[in-house]
Each structure stands twice: as C-alpha cells, then as structure tokens.
Amino acid sequence: MYEKNRPIGLLDSGVGGLTAAKEILDILENEKIIYYGDTLHLPYGPKNLDDVRKYVKKIVRYLIEEWKVKVVVLACNTATSAALEILKKEFSIPIFGIIDSGARKAVEISKKKRIGLIGTQGTISSMAYQNAVRSYDIMQKIYAEPCPLFVEMVEKGEFTGREIEKTAEKYLQNLIKNDIDVLILGCTHYPYLAPVLKKIVGNKIKLIDPSLEIAGDLKKFLIKNDLLNISPHAAEHQFIVSDIDKIYQKFLVEGRKFLKLDNLHFVEDNIFTEY
Template sequence: MDGRPIGVFDSGVGGLTVVRELWRRLASERVLYFGDTARVPYGGRPAFEIETFARQIMSYLRERGVKLIIVACNTTSALALDKVEREFDLPLVGVLRPGARAATKATHTGKIGVIATEGTVRSGAYERAIRALMPHADVVSQGCPLLVPIVEAGRADSPEAMNALREYLAPVMERGVDTLVLGCTHYPFLADGIRRIVGPGVAVVDPAGETVETVSALLNDLGLASSSRTGPDEFMVSGDPAGFARVAEKLLGSRIPPVARVALAELQRS
C-alpha cells in the first residue's frame, strides 16, 4: 500500500471534475489539488508560458511528496506535457489522450466534435490523438474563450453561459457530429446545458472517467495503490482561497477542506 497522495492540478476549478471522479472511483486515494487561480485562464497564453507554469506546479507537487500527478488541464496536456514529462521521475497522466480514447469508443459515425480552449484548438492535439486511434475520423474543433471565465466566476448555470454555449456549439452541430468531447476540464460543469442544446443523439464525453481509469490501472501496475485513506484531501491555490472555495463548493455541491494559498514566488522557486 502506498498512502502518498495523488497530485492534481489545473488553471482553476476545472480540475475538480477529475477530483470528483477520483472520489467516486478511487475513494481510498488521497488528493492534493492545486489550482493556479492567480494565472487563470490558460487558454490564450503562449506555449512557453504554459510549459513554465507546468514545471513550477509539478515541481511543487513533487516536493509535497505526491506519488503521481494528473495534469487535469487540457491546455497544459496539449501544449506542455510531452515536453516536460521527461524531466520528472514520477508517473504523469494528462486528460487529453484519455479524452480522445473515450471519444473513439463513443462514436458510431466517426464524426467527433471537440470544444476546448483556444490554445488546445490551435495545437491540433485532439485531432492528432483521435486520428491516431481512428484514422478516418472527421474531427471538428471549436474554441470557446468565454466558458472558463464563466465557470470560474460561478456562473455555470446562468443565461450568459447558455448564450455562449449556443454560439459555440452551433457550428459544431452543423457538421453532424454524433460525439462531443468536453476538451476542457471546466466544461463538465456546463454539461446539463450542453446536453440540452445538442440533444440525446449526441454522446457527450467527459474525459475525467477515462482519465481515472488510466490512473487506477497505472497505480495497480506500479504497486502504488492505497487500500485505505491515510489522511484528508488538501486544496491549494495561487490566488484567492476564499473565492476558490466558494465556487468549488457551489460546483461540487459539497464542502471541501480549508483552502491554502501558495504564493507565486514560492512556485517560482520550486
């Protein structure tokens, strides 16, 4: 048994969709979560900045003694993970490849839509990952720059969110997709509205489930699984802890432990 925590990080609250899945499927595992809320959103930032942020956060989590890191941010998975993973001597799992794998399992026609941040869409990473598994796939991607700020502000159930979703989903649905990948970990918090717009004929894929399946298999293969909890989960942010806790508890529908602040200067020393 390995009682060390699993590290999870994202630009903000989005990675909590992966934490929610960890709670459901791997309840004996402890979570150490980091939200980079002082620098959210990541979607419009250049790749070199995302790489720098990833190195800082992953180094910090390694120093905190995690046994595995989930990069619970599609933008970071798309722009930085392949470049920085060789620098770290512990298992790293992104959300993009599991999302692509889940999409190819769900589609019947090979017509797959992806909604994501502008950075993820520009990278072409989802198209490459999906076509590596399904070469004939017809993939249409749509950048959605307003959605992360809406979720971070706790307005996932607002008319503003629905209006933005209608605008972003219209060109995707015009292509006749039968599967839609939520290619940003913030977007599952908008899933009810998305399903109302796309209708029952479109499979909506949240990569969190496939990601946690990947993590579970990896923990077992490496002998790192925990058979029982060894302590509470921990939550840290680079921005405002109270603001993060308020939005997180609204989105999750439950209380979370007290949230600590980690100054950017401390991250930059890691």
C-alpha cells in the same frame, strides 16, 4: 507501503480540474489528493504555450518536492497539450495528461466518425486532441470550436442561466450543423456546464468527459504498478491555489454542490513569487 500511501497530485489553471479530482475520488476512495490550481495565471487557454510550460513545470516540481506525490495528473487540457511530453522527459515520476483518455473514448463510441471538440484556444490550436483522435483512427473527422468564455463563467460559479445558454448556442451551432455524434468536453471546466450543453446538443450527441476516463486509466495504472492505496483512512485532501483572491464565493457555494465536496476549502501557496 510508503509508496502506496503517498498522495496523488493534480494541477489546473484554476478550479476546473476539480472535476477530475472528483472522478478520481469516486473510484479511488482511499487515495489522498493534493490539488493545485494556478489561479494567479488563470486562464491558461489564451496564453503563450512557453509560459504555460513554465508554470506547469514549477507546479509539478512543487508537488513532487513539497508533497511527495506518487503520480501527477495534469487535470488541464491546455497544460497537457503544452507540456506533457516535456514533463515526462524531465521528471522520473509518472505523469498523466487528460487528452489521450478522452480521445480514445470518443473514437470508441462514435458511429459516424464525426467528432466534435470544444476547448480553450490553446488546446484547440495545439492540435493535441485532433492528433490523439487520429492516432486511434485516421478516418475520424474532427470539428473543433474554441469556447473562451466558458472558463471565466465557471470560475465565477455560473453554471446555468440564459446567458450561459446563449453563449453555448453560439459556440455549438457549427458543430451541430456538421452532424457530429460525439462531443469531447476538451476543458476540465466544461463538465460543470454539461446539463446546459446536453440541452443544446440533444440526446443524439454523446458528451465525453475526459475527467471520467482519466480516473479509470489512473486506477488501472496504480493497480498494475502496485501503487494503489488499499488502507482505509480518512484522507485529508489539500486544495491549494496560487491566488486565493481569485476564488469566487459563488463558486464555493455552487461548486461544493456540483462536486459533492462539502469539505472544499482552499488555501493559498503562491510558488511563483520570483515571477
């Protein structure tokens, strides 16, 4: 019973991974979430992947040692592409990355075998999504586009508006020209922008939110391994960041509405003081 009652740990470079936290809470309502957003080092996308691995490894150790989590979800595509396999070898606790779930779903629903991918520069350059898609279907064609400005916009709480639309139109034009029928939102920040993205790509292109897919995979894992918390209780979720000054007030307002998390409050715990 003790194992079942332990929390689920999630991490991201900032507030983007809260989209994954929300999906997990929706289908695992008895689970407690410990969320760590590394706002001190935001964004991960353009950073050296060795540095990203160093940050992520530190956070995973913190979640395990300080919060006794039963599983860790890398609710960040860049972190997943940079560190997942290394972390699985170093830690005995189950660790999930968000990429495989999204890639599998995209392959399942693409009729044309022409998949679009948007993400950070780090995620796109790592080829993690491209390799994951082709592991399910070698015949899939993948068209990728880095969207570096999206993370900054979301962190500031800017989810709509003409500036967002203009930026999205610029990023998506080549993908649309390539006649894709599926678009993977390869960054957990991007679901905040889904209404704008959907407006631009139209109804013929299906958006894939890997956050939704990882939540389903996590539930299956917990059930299979007898780790699902079935005891109803008022879970006291924790939302922690490494630099609270990087949390914009506008995000708190807009993010709470978008995520439907009225109790979304952050506390600071900078575990990187030696860096």
